Amino acid sequence: MINRVTQLLNIEYPIIQGGMAWVATYELAAAVSEAGGLGIIAAGNGSGEYLREQIKRIREKTDKPFGVNIMLMSPNAEDIVDIVCDERVPVVTTGAGNPGKYIERFKSLGIKVIPVVPTVSLAQRLEKLGADALIVEGTEAGGHIGELTTMAIIPQVVDAVKIPVIAAGGIGDSRGLVAAFALGAEGVQVGTRFVCSTEANVHENYKNEIIKAGDRDAVVTGRSTGHPVRVLKNKFVREYSNIEKTQGPEALEGMGTGRLKMAVVDGDVENGSVMAGQIAGLVCDIKSCKEIISEMFNGTSNVIEKISLLKGVEVNE
Ligand code: TUI
Helix, strand or coil: CCCHHHHHHCCCCCEEECCCCCCCCHHHHHHHHHCCCEEEEECCCCCHHHHHHHHHHHHHHCCCCEEEEEECCCCCHHHHHHHHHHCCCCEEEEECCCCHHHHHHHHHCCCEEEEEECCHHHHHHHHHCCCCCEEEECCCCCEECCCCCHHHHHHHHHHHCCCCEEEECCCCCHHHHHHHHHCCCCEEEECHHHHCECCCCCCHHHHHHHHHCCCCCEEEECHHHCCCEEEECCHHHHHHHHHHHHHCHHHHCCCCCCHHHHHHCCCCCCCCCCECCHHHHHCCCCECHHHHHHHHHHCHHHHHHHHHHHCCCCCCC
């Protein structure tokens, strides 16, 4: 399959793996890249040394292209940018902020830049500054989120920019893939579905929480702090939400620190933060990254056949 996204990234299928902190290690990223997508190592809140080691390991495992996600709210973001440049990582995705001031430096080194954006205005600003493509993420996604839904924001950004748009948020199977392309996207970013892959180095308790989740279990916390985060309901979410309601956002300061690692690495899914998107209710098994990708792309003809009655519909006036 050839389009602007596969050509830009030198990959077989226009699918990027989400840059999920603690989850997106070199093991998952290598598996996604080997399967023909673009695997992403999440720098998260980690140190520069951690990232160097991850880059070294993915290069030992695959010679396919990969990327690094820079979480711009991280206190280490500047160091991470230096390492990405020093290592000449092929692709950078960014999240949780505006990467404008770094774009020129990445581009001068031949590093492709794909920022995650939640709005039309940021999309237009970053196109002007030289972004190669945009990941436009709807509020259905897990983790730190914007307000607009994938269905509403994708076509608005597609109409506002010329560079390729990659849709994210709520995409986990062939139907989501076809829907994203129907909205004008030329690629998809998938997160939650890849957490439940055999290759994701994630505690089995975390994977099981996603498998068990129903349609209303992925809820938004911390709206009052200005940094809303989508997570699966648990004891921590109940305590956090109670404090948010009764004492206000100031009382939440520091309460989230270390919680994601607690869930992903230690498997404490009651006291930790189990970030996942609204698609969690749709994920009910663990598959290899290769199976996930091939089922998504092989399933598109069936979906397109089902919607083909829309072709040539005429409404008499
Ligand atoms: O970044 C994400 N998802 C994340 S980051 C993360 S780590 C974290 N943990 C606790 C609290 C907060 C963060 C967990 N999940 N997705 C990409 C994304 N980026 N979603 C929304 C945005 C975004 C928001 C505002 C991108 C740019 C932006 O710009 C604001 C500005 O400065 O113009």
